[in-house]
Amino acid sequence: MxxxxxxxxxxxxxxxxxxxxxxxxxxxxxxxxxxxxxxxxxxxxxxxxxxxxxxxxxxxxxxxxxxxxxxxxxxxxxxISRVFQTPEIFGDLSVMENMMIPVFAKRDGSFRMHAVQGMMGDKDIVEKAETMLEEMGLAEKRGMQASSMSRGDKRRLEIAMCLSQDxxxxxxxxxxxxxxxxxxxxxxxxxxxxxxxxxxxxxxxxxxxxxxxxxxxxxxxxxxxxxxxxxxxxxxxxxxxxxxxxxxxxxx
Amino acid sequence: MLGLDKKDYTLLLIVAGLTMLAPFILNPFPEGSGLAQFNAGYPDLMQRFVIFGIFAIGFNILFGLTGYLSFGHAAFLGVGSYAAIWMMKLLTTNVIPAMVMAVIIAGLFALIVGYVSLRRSGIYFSILTLAFAQMSFAMAYSVLTPLTGGETGLQLKIADARILDGALEAGEQARANLFGLNMSSSYEMSVGSWLFTFNTGYYIAALVMLASFYLAIRIFRSPFGLMLRAVKSNQNRLNYTGLNPRPYTLAAFVISGMYAGLAGGLMVAMDTQVGPERMFWTASGEVVLMTILGGAGTLIGPVLGAGLIKYMENILSKINKDILHQWFAFLPDGLEDFIITLVYPFIGKGWHLTLGIIFMMVVIFLPGGLVEGGQRIAKLFKGKDADEDGAQTKPAE
Structure with a gap:
């Protein structure tokens, strides 16, 4: 099977x-x-x-x-995670924010209403996202707006986002x-x-x-x-x- | 501080400073001088600044973050107003229960409207919200007259129940208050030929706005805010990341509806009457203009936009031909008339024309709104600071 x-x-x-x-x-x-x-x-x-x-x-x-x-x-x-033909990432957000979203999704499920705490204050999430960026060689670009990266880096980020969800x-x-x-x-x-x-x-x-x-x-x-x-x-x-x-x- | 980083905290302090000192800031010209008509520091207008500020802050949580353009937010404002006035009629003229009920009822109404409208996105979503708002307006005007007072609207009456308040003394009027503090009471301070008015209602509304603004900052910086921005950026990826966009957009819709309800409740607290025209589609359009003019998706933008539009609506529209004649009296007669003919369409009733031109200029040259304008100016200064005096405004070439 x-x-x-x-x-x-x-x-x-x-x-x-x-x-x-x-x-x-x-x-x-x-x-x-x-x-x-x-x-x-x-x-x-x-x-x-x-x-x-x-x-x-x-x-x-x-x-x-x-x-x-x-x-x-x-x-x-x-x-099941999917990587698209043209990289589908959150172009308006920073690379770090892109990385945090799947990590949140993995931990909290399809919807959770945490509207008051700061997103950067969540140590677990930030740490996991940073490790993943490091592993994929994107750590230096963490503050960049995702849409301004090269095609290859966008692909890398998309794969990183998928992998972060194990x-x-x-x-x-x-x-x-x-x-x-x-x-x-x-x-x-x-x-x-x-x-x-x-x-x-x-x-x-x-x-x-x-x-x-x-x-x-x-x-x-x-x-x-x-x-x-x-x-x-x-x-x-x-x-x-x-x-x-x-x-x-x-x-x- | 307060769970905010340094930049946001500074912004909050600036807004707090501006709102608290507004009676001074908005009254820069001495009484009786030719420029006194540009003074905006009277209670009625100041209250409108902060109330529409709240309305726009809330609208921005939906439109600025998720990109869903609602064209029916005035409905929530209206529903909030009706809820508030009924609380004042039935329960007490204290504004707290009125505002709480305004928020709750507007939130529930937003839940229904949002649940239906958010099944579509883009233009269809906008049209659905517009349809709901116009239905609400039409119903408030006609079939719901027992609840809304129809065309005449609702006011406080001597005969209202007010079960928590004692009976009024003879000749006394029911007035909105906060534990006995009358909303319309003011303290006037004159310094030289300047006159500053400190109004209770304004300060209460301003404190509510500060709280709303603070909450908005927290929402912007929260994981929830991040997801809302993700909805705007790429819903497809969000879906394939294991997140369902619908609850997020619905929550944002309800939150912004509650902000609108709060604004509606405050309007009643300041001026105890409601009419259905508050829900008319132009009112919904106005908040869209405010948000875009100030800068959609920015924290301070909607407040600035609301301020600018309300200032123009109340100040620019009051300038008439006589005033223009006073201004240009120094010119030779023929030229004076010519200039006045040129300027006249843009003032008084023509203030919409000026607003329209400003709006077009902003959308074309400053897509990020007034905030982007501010940032560009700040950048200009920063770039020059290294070798030149920061006070110099014209770039030396």
């Missing part, structure tokens, strides 16, 4: 069958990549995991509990999309480090084969809403079906 079990998931948008009979099992503490050509349904599948979309058929179980019908914030509290499953939606080569390599190193140092399961959707093959323990290839194969990276590279559907032009 994997930590995330997807059974027979289907989703239709009007005339388009975006997902069709998707079966997927993500093993605990592994890095599972979902790849596929444009329009294969990767993002739709991710949106099903986080509660943004409800599938027409099938079930999605996280650690034995169904995620279907739950709101994104409830699913986050179950232990999620059991980290979902990454094309984490290196639109990044320069150097930034991409930095991000790969960061993710490798996270994988080694933490008890965490990572599910990643990615276009960039370089990223996928440097990180993934297992790969599912999706085409036209249906999984074609699920296997180890080395087997995927040479798989004839995959070559045909997706890697055909890019693999050398």
């Amino acid at each position: 994997g930590i995330l079990e997807v059974k027979n998931v289907g989703k239709r948008f009007g005339g388009l069958q975006a997902l069709n009979n998707v079966e997927l099992s993500v093993k605990e503490n592994s890095c599972h990549a979902i790849i596929g050509p444009n329009g294969a349904g990767k993002s739709t599948l991710l949106n099903v995991f986080v509660g943004k979309l409800i599938p027409d058929t099938g079930s999605v179980m996280f650690d034995g509990q169904s995620v279907l019908g739950r709101t994104p914030y409830e699913i986050n509290q179950m232990g 999620p059991r499953l980290l979902l990454l939606d094309e984490p290196t999309a639109g990044m320069a080569r150097a930034d991409t390599n930095n991000t790969i190193d960061l993710l490798k480090q996270i994988k080694e140092e933490r008890d965490i399961t990572i599910a990643i959707i990615e276009h960039d084969m370089h990223v996928v093959f440097s990180l993934a323990d297992r790969i599912t290839v999706l085409a036209q809403g249906t999984p074609l194969v699920e296997d180890h990276p080395e087997n995927i590279k040479g798989h004839p079906k995959v070559r045909e559907a997706y890697l055909g032009e890019t693999a050398d």
